[in-house]
Amino acid sequence: MSLIDPPTKRVDIVPAKRRAIILEHLRANGAASIQELADAIGGSQSTARRDLEHLVEKGYLERTHGGAVLVQPTRATFEAEPLVNAELRHAEKVAIGREAAKRLSPGDSIILDGSTTVMEAARAAAERNIPLTIVTNSLDIGQLCASVSSWRVIIPGGSVRPGFMNLAGNPGEEFIKSIHADLCLCGASAVSGTLLTDSSLEVASMKRAMISAARKSILLVDSSKFTAPGFCTLCDVSDLHEVITDSAISAEALTALRSTERRITVVPMAIDG
Numbered sequence: 639m640s641l642i643d644p645p646t647k648r649v650d651i652v653p654a655k656r657r658a659i660i661l662e663h664l665r666a667n668g669a670a671s672i673q674e675l676a677d678a679i680g681g682s683q684s685t686a687r688r689d690l691e692h693l694v695e696k697g698y699l700e701r702t703h704g705g706a707v708l709v710q711p712t713r714a715t716f717e718a719e720p721l722v723n724a725e726l727r728h729a730e731k732v733a734i735g736r737e738a739a740k741r742l743s744p745g746d747s748i749i750l751d752g753s754t755t756v757m758e759a760a761r762a763a764a765e766r767n768i769p770l771t772i773v774t775n776s777l778d779i780g781q782l783c784a785s786v787s788s789w790r791v792i793i794p795g796g797s798v799r800p801g802f803m804n805l806a807g808n809p810g811e812e813f814i815k816s817i818h819a820d821l822c823l824c825g826a827s828a829v830s831g832t833l834l835t836d837s838s839l840e841v842a843s844m845k846r847a848m849i850s851a852a853r854k855s856i857l858l859v860d861s862s863k864f865t866a867p868g869f870c871t872l873c874d875v876s877d878l879h880e881v882i883t884d885s886a887i888s889a890e891a892l893t894a895l896r897s898t899e900r901r902i903t904v905v906p907m908a909i910d911g
Contacts, residue, residue, distance in 0.1 A: 651680065654721035654722045654724070654725055655725050656685070657693055659678055659679050660678065660679060660686070660693065661698060662726065662727075664699070664706060664707065669706065669707040671705040672686050675689075675706070720801070720802055727884075730860040730884040730905075730907060731754060731860055732758050732762075734755050734859075734860060735759035735760075735761065736758070738856060741821065742763055744768040744770075745770070746771070746821060747771040747819040747821075748772055748819060749773045749821070749823070750779050750783075751774070751776070751804075751825060751848055752774070752775055752776030752802070752804035753824065753858065754825070755825050755859065756823050757778065757779055760772075760782055761782065764783070767788055769789070770786075773817065775793070775796060775804055775848075776803060777793070777798070777803040795813065796808065796809065799838070799841075805844075806841060806843070811844055814847040814851050819851055819852040820852065820853055821852055821853070821855070822848045823855075823856050824848060824849060824855065825857070825858055826845075826859055826863060828863055829863050829865075829891070830866060831894045832874050832876060833871065833874060834874065834875065835867040835870060836868050836870055837870075839869070839870050849873060849878070854879040855877070855879055856880045857878050857880070858882050859882075861883055861887040864891040875895060875898045880900060880901040880902070881903070882903045883902075884906075885905065885906045
């Protein structure tokens with residue numbers, strides 16, 4: 639079964655959610671027919687075909703005769719669409735985010751990058767409603783944080799990346815380099831052994847600045863991120879203080895993380911039965 643367990647009725651489901659369901663179904667089953675995918679999203683075969691064509695065009699999938707198969711993206715610069723990415727491994731991201739929120743103390747200054755798992759940490763922290771100073775380059779996370787009356791929220795500026803709600807470049811990056819925060823919560827496009835990479839030079843540069851600007855840095859990544867490296871190096875796990883991931887991580891990936899002698903937290907996940 640897929641880790642995304644969609645409701646019985648899906649007639650009004652948004653495209654990003656449908657596409658995430660398709661990707662999770664293929665991850666769990668390897669390949670699927672058009673009819674199987676239509677059943678998974680609760681829609682017609684024509685809707686499933688349109689979603690498949692979109693996912694193939696974006697580099698997530700390869701079409702087969704009468705269906706599709708999930709492939710490892712071959713481009714080092716591949717970036718998942720933000721709306722689809724937010725729905726993928728959603729339960730894992732929520733669990734990781736909740737664990738990360740436990741690391742926050744009243745009065746802390748926190749740097750948050752724009753990753754979808756960090757968004758879940760921000761949501762979990764908002765439920766705690768403790769006073770915090772938040773610095774983030776994410777317009778989406780900034781909007782969420784601004785709704786918490788006990789938080790001071792700082793958006794450092796920069797240029798909006800096309801297709802994304804995150805800021806990169808100056809003046810934001812220079813501002814980040816000038817501060818000294820208590821904690822940074824960040825994500826990565828890929829973790830390969832102990833190497834963290836990203837598909838965007840601008841994003842990697844901003845994240846490096848964020849990690850350097852905090853006394854402690856915690857990487858939040860679900861188990862699907864342990865894969866081939868992206869286009870550019872971000873840093874090494876040894877440059878961080880902790881990694882929080884989920885229990886679907888492979889034994890090989892977990893061994894590599896533990897070799898760094900950093901704190902590795904594995905959040906247990908319920909197994910579909």
